[in-house]
Amino acid sequence: MNTRKKGDFAAQKEEVEDFCKYRFQIVEIFHDHRANATPPEKRKGFAAMLEYCSANNCPDIIIYDLAGLARDLDAGLAALKTLNEQYTVYCVNNDFFGSRDDPEQRRAAIGNFIEYMEQYRESARKAAPAVSKKTKKDNGRPIGRPRALNEGQVEALLTVRQAGTSISQICRMFDVSRSTVSKILADYPELKGEWKGARKEPEE
Structure with missing residues (x-):
């Protein structure tokens, strides 16, 4: 335990x-x-x-x-x-x-x-999008909104959520925001749960 x-x-x-x-x-x-x-x-x-x-x-x-x-x-x-x-x-x-x-x-x-x-x-690593040529001069990070998760990533996200992984852990695993995870879980009410981040939130 x-x-x-x-x-x-x-x-x-x-x-x-x-x-x-x-x-x-x-x-x-x-x-x-x-x-x-x-x-x-x-x-x-x-x-x-x-x-x-x-x-x-x-x-x-x-x-x-x-x-x-x-x-x-x-x-x-x-x-x-x-x-x-x-x-x-x-x-x-x-x-x-x-x-x-x-x-x-x-x-x-x-x-x-x-x-x-x-x-x-392995397939997710190979399919990782190339870094945009438009980058910030100070730290080299790409400008613009990151690409949404593809179908395979969404399926994997649902699998680990079903296994009991918390939403905060999923955000770190897939490098996405809480809102992105919430949108994906909107069609799966049985997988929703309490947000266990740094601050207290109402149930999703």
């Missing part, structure tokens, strides 16, 4: 225990506090979890949600890929992979999701 507020750990622990009831036996709980900006492999709790699971032949790893793995999308995907290669991963919140009763199919579904996201990230 990765928490930001003092009361989050107790709340998340209760949700994890409820999720595992009648299905999994919890043998150890690992926790990082306010560390989602740090790559998972450099976090004490995450590293301790991998060491423990390897030493004790644990088949399953249960995380609170995908968004808690890392703030950076690439780091989060890399961590999920590492976990999926050795364990069956389950999410307490916003689990859209399915096949909860079939570990092989579940790992295949997670693998397909990772492959899709990696292909999207």
Whole structure:
């Protein structure tokens, strides 16, 4: 679990225990506090979890949600890929992979999701628009409004939002404004939520 507020750990622990009831036996709980900006492999709790699971032949790893793995999308995907290669991963919140009763199919579904996201990230990098020739003299930044997200980027944005990624994280991942994300989510009311930026905003 990765928490930001003092009361989050107790709340998340209760949700994890409820999720595992009648299905999994919890043998150890690992926790990082306010560390989602740090790559998972450099976090004490995450590293301790991998060491423990390897030493004790644990088949399953249960995380609170995908968004808690890392703030950076690439780091989060890399961590999920590492976990999926050795364990069956389950999410307490916003689990859209399915096949909860079939570990092989579940790992295949997670693998397909990772492959899709990696292909999207690579194609997005290759399709990045060229910098405009009209640039500011002082810092070289292009003049004018940036291009809107293409269809592939919108699809990826919706996917990570469905996985539980906050709107503030999405803005950083795709380098877009809150208004851009709000316009995209306007047709998907089930994906709207509270803005978790620096200031408090009404629900979208």
